[in-house]
Amino acid sequence: MHVFVTGGTGLIGSAVVAELLGNGHTVLALARSDASVSAAEAAGAETLRGGLADLNVLRAGAAQADGVIHLAFANDFSTADAVAHAVAEESAALAALGDALVGSDRPFVTVSGTPYVPGRVSTETDPPPTDGPVGGRGRAVMAVLGLGSRGVRSTAVRLPRTVHNDGKGGFAGVLTDVARRTGVSGYPGDGAQRWPAVHALDAAVLFRLALELAPAGTSWHAVADEGDAVRDIAAVIGQRLGLPVEAVSPDTYGPLGPIFALDQPSSSVHTREELGWQPKHPSLLDDLRNIQP
Numbered sequence: 422m423h424v425f426v427t428g429g430t431g432l433i434g435s436a437v438v439a440e441l442l443g444n445g446h447t448v449l450a451l452a453r454s455d456a457s458v459s460a461a462e463a464a465g466a467e468t469l470r471g472g473l474a475d476l477n478v479l480r481a482g483a484a485q486a487d488g489v490i491h492l493a494f495a496n497d498f499s500t501a502d503a504v505a506h507a508v509a510e511e512s513a514a515l516a517a518l519g520d521a522l523v524g525s526d527r528p529f530v531t532v533s534g535t536p537y538v539p540g541r542v543s544t545e546t547d548p549p550p551t552d553g554p555v556g557g558r559g560r561a562v563m564a565v566l567g568l569g570s571r572g573v574r575s576t577a578v579r580l581p582r583t584v585h586n587d588g589k590g591g592f593a594g595v596l597t598d599v600a601r602r603t604g605v606s607g608y609p610g611d612g613a614q615r616w617p618a619v620h621a622l623d624a625a626v627l628f629r630l631a632l633e634l635a636p637a638g639t640s641w642h643a644v645a646d647e648g649d650a651v652r653d654i655a656a657v658i659g660q661r662l663g664l665p666v667e668a669v670s671p672d673t674y675g676p677l678g679p680i681f682a683l684d685q686p687s688s689s690v691h692t693r694e695e696l697g698w699q700p701k702h703p704s705l706l707d708d709l710r711n712i713q714p
């Protein structure tokens with residue numbers, strides 16, 4: 422397939438592009454800067470110049486592809502306004518991509534997050550959160566999945582809190598950045614809350630499988646580690662950086678604080694059984710040992 426990919430230069434998207442190219446597909450990558458064009462072309466993709474706010478560019482990219490994988494997101498969690506802007510920009514982009522695909526029966530794979538379900542491990546049948554600071558992302562994903570009844574083979578790959586590669590990425594990456602800045606490897610609350618995780622190279626395989634195989638309206642969990650206690654994550658970070666490991670206020674993490682405080686383990690049993698996905702790369706706690714002081 423010739424696949425239009427947004428976010429193809431990111432931590433996860435670059436792994437997805439490599440996975441597609443290594444399995445007989447070609448890639449048209451959305452690229453918003455000279456640096457992104459160079460990176461995508463060096464990886465072997467064609468590029469289409471533009472950003473998520475350029476809705477006509479998105480429609481043109483989708484129109485000339487056999488399928489779409491969407492990953493781009495302005496990962497700016499510094500303020501509530503920044504988060505709201507990123508969510509609104511992505512929601513409009515998803516609507517434009519979806520419009521371009523209606524009636525085509527082509528696959529549209531979008532990114533989502535594993536849900537939080539109080540008191541138990543979440544599964545693929547649980548709905549995404551549609552409230553809270555990133556609730557708009559859940560609503561936009563539900564709209565994409567709804568295109569299944571309008572001739573789009575739409576599907577969502579739900580990512581866990583940490584998608585990592587070489588010790589970097591995701592919520593664990595935020596803990597590392599804050600630890601470097603503050604001199605304390607902190608964890609919110611008592612640190613017993615569990616976060617799921619996956620290696621980016623394993624997540625990339627699931628994006629390809631979803632593109633190739635997933636029926637319309639389905640959701641999948643790219644979860645390799647069902648849930649690591651956050652204090653265990655902080656302990657490895659502290660050990661690698663030579664910093665004390667301590668409980669800190671959730672406020673330390675700005676708008677993400679309330680999300681960081683939640684116990685949110687997640688399962689991928691259904692995904693493994695249905696799509697034959699089998700993660701092979703290092704677990705989060707092993708990969709974090711790649712952090713350099």
Ligand SMILES: NC(=O)c1ccc[n+]([C@@H]2O[C@H](COP(=O)([O-])OP(=O)(O)OC[C@H]3O[C@@H](n4cnc5c(N)ncnc54)[C@H](OP(=O)(O)O)[C@@H]3O)[C@@H](O)[C@H]2O)c1
Nearest residue numbers: 428429430431432433457472473493494495580583584591
């Ligand atoms: N990493 C994780 O642990 C994790 C966990 C759950 C969900 N996710 C989701 O997975 C997706 C990819 O995450 P990631 O970790 O790979 O992110 P990342 O490394 O920050 O990459 C973001 C990608 O999006 C592109 N992008 C950002 N804003 C854009 C805009 N306005 N217009 C066009 N392109 C834009 C970036 O392009 P440039 O190269 O030009 O900057 C880059 O290719 C995001 O939706 C993220 O929320 C990630």
